Structures are given as C-alpha cells and as structure tokens.
Amino acid sequence: MPMQMSGPLAALDKWQPDRCSMAMALDVVGTKSAMLLLREAFYGTTRFDGFVRRVGITEAVAAKRLKELVEHGLLEKRPYREPGSRTRYEYVLTEMGNALLPVVVALMQWGDTYLRDDGGPLRVVAAETGEPVSVRVAPSGAESLGPEGLAVRINRKG
Amino acid sequence: MPMQMSGPLAALDKWQPDRCSMAMALDVVGTKSAMLLLREAFYGTTRFDGFVRRVGITEAVAAKRLKELVEHGLLEKRPYREPGSRTRYEYVLTEMGNALLPVVVALMQWGDTYLRDDGGPLRVVAAETGEPVSVRVAPSGAESLGPEGLAVRINRKG
DNA sequence: CCGTATCCTGATAGATACTG
DNA sequence: CAGTATCTATCAGGATACGG
Numbered sequence: 432m433p434m435q436m437s438g439p440l441a442a443l444d445k446w447q448p449d450r451c452s453m454a455m456a457l458d459v460v461g462t463k464s465a466m467l468l469l470r471e472a473f474y475g476t477t478r479f480d481g482f483v484r485r486v487g488i489t490e491a492v493a494a495k496r497l498k499e500l501v502e503h504g505l506l507e508k509r510p511y512r513e514p515g516s517r518t519r520y521e522y523v524l525t526e527m528g529n530a531l532l533p534v535v536v537a538l539m540q541w542g543d544t545y546l547r548d549d550g551g552p553l554r555v556v557a558a559e560t561g562e563p564v565s566v567r568v569a570p571s572g573a574e575s576l577g578p579e580g581l582a583v584r585i586n587r588k589g
Numbered sequence: 590m591p592m593q594m595s596g597p598l599a600a601l602d603k604w605q606p607d608r609c610s611m612a613m614a615l616d617v618v619g620t621k622s623a624m625l626l627l628r629e630a631f632y633g634t635t636r637f638d639g640f641v642r643r644v645g646i647t648e649a650v651a652a653k654r655l656k657e658l659v660e661h662g663l664l665e666k667r668p669y670r671e672p673g674s675r676t677r678y679e680y681v682l683t684e685m686g687n688a689l690l691p692v693v694v695a696l697m698q699w700g701d702t703y704l705r706d707d708g709g710p711l712r713v714v715a716a717e718t719g720e721p722v723s724v725r726v727a728p729s730g731a732e733s734l735g736p737e738g739l740a741v742r743i744n745r746k747g
Numbered sequence: 748c749c750g751t752a753t754c755c756t757g758a759t760a761g762a763t764a765c766t767g
Numbered sequence: 768c769a770g771t772a773t774c775t776a777t778c779a780g781g782a783t784a785c786g787g
Contacts, residue, residue: 489783620758
C-alpha cells in the first residue's frame with residue numbers, strides 16, 4: 432500500500448481515520464496482557480490459575496483482562512466440574528476470539544525472525560502434516576503479497 | 590493436576606513462556622500508538638505532520654513513538670529535499686517494519702468483521718487485480734488452517 | 748483453586764505552549 | 768514543517784493480603 436501521497440492511495444488523504452477498525456480492535460486487544468492471554472488460550476490454557484502462571488501476570492490483572500475479554504465476546508466462561516469438586520469455570524475461545532489467531536501467530540513469527548538469533552523457542556505447524564505454517568496476506572488462491580502489491584480502497588457507505 | 594490442554598498443545602505444559610517472541614514483539618509494538626503509526630506508514634504517510642494529524646495523537650507521543658520505532662529498526666529516518674526547501678526527514682518502513690503488515694491487516698479485518706456492522710470503511714485489495722485480500726495461516730501452498738488444524742512444537746536449542 | 752480488594756509505581760497519552 | 772518541553776490525567780500492571 433505504498434503511496435507517497437501521489438500513488439494509488441492519494442484518495443486516503445481526505446479520509447478521516449479517527450475510529451478505524453484497527454483502533455477499535457486495539458481498544459479490545461491493545462494491551463500486552465490481553466494479547467498474551469489470547470496466546471495462552473490458543474495454546475489451550477483454560478483455567479484462571481494457568482493463565483496467571485503461564486502468562487506471568489498477577490491475579491488482579493488476569494481477572495480484569497479475562498473479564499473484559501469475556502464481555503467483549505472473545506472468551507466464553509463456561510462451567511465444568513471435575514469429579515469430587517464443586518463447579519468451576521473455564522475460559523474458552525469463541526469464534527470471535529479464534530479469529531485473532533493470525534494476529535497472534537504473525538506477532539510470534541515476527542518476533543522469532545527479527546528480535547532473536549535462535550529463530551525462536553517454538554514453531555507453529557500443521558497438525559496433520561507437521562509442516563511449518565506462515566502468515567500470509569493474499570487474495571484467495573494467490574501468492575502472498577507484500578506492501579507493494581496491495582492497495583486500499585474506500586468503501587462506499589450505504 | 591494436569592491443566593487440560595485441549596488446544597494445539599499439550600507438550601507446552603512444561604515450557605516456560607516468560608520471554609516468548611510475542612512478548613518481545615509486544616515490547617516493541619505493544620502500544621496503540623505504535624500500531625496506529627505502523628498502519629499509517631503502510632498507508633504511505635512519511636512525514637511527522639501526517640502521522641500526527643492522521644493518527645490523531647499529540648506531537649509529543651508521535652515524536653516519542655517514532656523515535657522508538659526508528660531505534661528498533663522498523664522505520665528508517667531518511668533525508669529528502671523538495672526543490673526550494675531545506676533538507677527534511679521522512680520516516681519509511683524498513684523490511685523489518687514491512688514484515689508486520691500481516692498483523693496490521695489482520696487487526697483491521699478482525700475489527701471490520703466483529704466490531705462493526707458496516708463491514709468497515711476500507712478494504713485492502715491486490716493492487717493489480719483489485720481482488721480483496723485476506724490474512725491466512727497455512728503451510729506454503731495449502732489451505733488456510735484454524736486453531737484445530739495447528740500444533741505447536743518446541744524447538745531444540747542449538 | 749478462583750478469584751476480590753487495596754495500594755502503589757510507572758507508562759501512555761492528552762493539552763498547551765514554545766523553538767528552529 | 769518538525770519537533771521539544773511541561774504539566775497532568777488516566778491506565779496498565781505489580782505487590783500484597785484476604786475470602787469462597
């Protein structure tokens with residue numbers, strides 16, 4: 432999406448980005464703790480204690496963030512019970528929460544590539560084949576595109 | 590005592606995620622202003638004034654964030670001069686910065702889908718064909734995978 | 748286990764004014 | 768146009784203690 436204010440995006444110069452979708456998204460998941468909790472949920476953690484311990488945040492922060500994520504619809508708080516214990520609750524990703532998977536994986540892989548020497552401690556692979564996966568931006572069925580291959584259009588309202 | 594790991598991962602129960610790549614990435618781009626500045630850089634904005642105006646932040650915040658992004662290597666501050674003016678500087682995405690494009694696009698499209706009714710004010714398309722693009726997580730040449738189709742492996746450390 | 752309740756520190760960021 | 772300098776309010780998040 433390059434435009435030196437003369438390219439294909441000159442139209443955007445007039446567009447007011449004040450409350451763009453990304454800003455709205457960041458109001459929901461724009462904190463480190465929210466993103467790290469989502470990462471942990473993708474890993475399969477469901478219990479309060481697990482989130483606290485594995486993300487490395489305090490109970491207070493975990494409680495607040497988890498509550499927000501539930502309220503915003505990214506996590507569902509559902510009852511479960513182990514034999515012999517009373518009912519407890521677990522936090523499970525909703526479809527809305529699952530839809531953030533590309534963001535999480537992209538951030539992980541970007542960190543692996545640019546912020547460390549060892550390539551990172553983990554790799555994400557296809558469950559069936561074991562092939563490493565990557566995050567790509569592309570039209571369906573086409574090759575991955577970089578910034579130069581992309582453009583942004585303004586949607587007509589109504 | 591096994592925390593149930595229904596997700597892509599059971600092996601990770603022992604792994605200490607304290608300084609994972611995502612946490613490191615969030616130390617660089619984990620603020621709203623940093624992400625919004627990157628969005629704006631993808632749109633083609635290069636000048637201080639443009640960032641301030643179009644992101645809607647104060648000069649102080651913009652100056653601090655831009656400096657950090659330059660120091661971390663996501664933006665390059667390069668001199669330019671218009672005819673008849675003195676030398677000024679513009680902020681241009683480096684390869685490292687460009688590599689965050691999937692994160693930006695994924696956040697935008699997630700917001701479009703889940704946080705608004707109108708589908709969002711903008712759409713990202715392939716520059717050549719005009720086809721809408723999407724962000725996918727997949728092995729090379731394969732279909733997009735959701736959380737169920739993924740697994741996480743621990744890398745052996747050299 | 749699963750949280751709540753307080754207190755406290757530092758970071759984020761707005762408002763405003765000023766400089767080369 | 769491209770910042771710097773303050774001053775302030777709000778938020779993120781750690782520490783600690785406590786209750787079901």
